[in-house]
Amino acid sequence: DAKTTQPNSMESNEEEPVHLPCNHSTISGTDYIHWYRQLPSQGPEYVIHGLTSNVNNRMASLAIAEDRKSSTLILHRATLRDAAVYYCALAGGTSYGKLTFGQGTILTVHP
Amino acid sequence: NAGVTQTPKFQVLKTGQSMTLQCAQDMNHNSMYWYRQDPGMGLRLIYYSASEGTTDKGEVPNGYNVSRLNKREFSLRLESAAPSQTSVYFCASRWDRGLGETQYFGPGTRLLVL
Numbered sequence: 001d002a003k004t005t006q007p008n009s010m011e012s013n014e015e016e017p018v019h020l021p022c023n024h025s026t027i028s029g030t031d032y033i034h035w036y037r038q039l040p041s042q043g044p045e046y047v048i049h050g051l052t053s054n055v056n057n058r059m060a061s062l063a064i065a066e067d068r069k070s071s072t073l074i075l076h077r078a079t080l081r082d083a084a085v086y087y088c089a090l091a092g093g094t095s096y097g098k099l100t101f102g103q104g105t106i107l108t109v110h111p
Numbered sequence: 112n113a114g115v116t117q118t119p120k121f122q123v124l125k126t127g128q129s130m131t132l133q134c135a136q137d138m139n140h141n142s143m144y145w146y147r148q149d150p151g152m153g154l155r156l157i158y159y160s161a162s163e164g165t166t167d168k169g170e171v172p173n174g175y176n177v178s179r180l181n182k183r184e185f186s187l188r189l190e191s192a193a194p195s196q197t198s199v200y201f202c203a204s205r206w207d208r209g210l211g212e213t214q215y216f217g218p219g220t221r222l223l224v225l
Contacts (some may be wrong), residue, residue, distance in 0.1 A: 038126075039185065041219075042166065042218060042219070043203075043216030044154065044216045046213040046214070046215070049213060064146040087153060087154070091163050097212065098144070098156055099144075099154070099156070100170075101154045103151065103152070104153055
């Protein structure tokens with residue numbers, strides 16, 4: 001299974017944009033790129049996912065490199081409620097959706 | 112809708128004891144999953160069920176068994192608990208149209224094996 005690599009931690013100030021990177025150099029052509037976040041003592045929560053094109057939703061944007069070997073989750077204006085562990089994960093399109101998670105990035109948001 | 116529910120929320124076992132973690136979803140999803148989360152390790156897939164009546168091993172299946180009781184319920188059993196199975200266990204479900212849909216996670220079961 002393809003692996004993902006993320007920085008251990010990042011910091012941001014409130015109301016500033018945050019760019020969370022993820023490397024997935026061994027990604028296959030059918031792997032979807034997913035992002036989840038996890039608040040303390042809760043289960044992971046879906047943020048966004050994509051295959052090749054950049055994606056936007058009400059929570060965030062996902063920028064996917066042209067060669068698909070990396071991606072960036074963009075939070076346009078960080079709030080204190082965005083402080084969480086953010087996981088980049090891959091899910092094969094033909095593998096029953098099994099997610100392979102990275103180690104996660106701890107995002108700290110300063111007021 | 113309750114989404115994905117898990118019981119119990121917290122459990123303490125002694126080495127060698129057995130227990131079953133319960134998971135249920137009310138979203139009519141086809142696929143269900145069990146993950147474990149250890150500090151610094153992210154989430155790792157233990158077992159999954161692509162549809163009612165089928166189960167398959169994930170990355171770390173040793174020491175566990177699963178049962179897909181019906182479309183709603185997917186249980187995880189530890190036959191003889193070991194301290195290495197101390198972890199937080201998450202159940203998840205997914206509709207599955209083969210389009211990379213998201214998984215929905217339960218709140219987790221914290222298990223301590225002494």
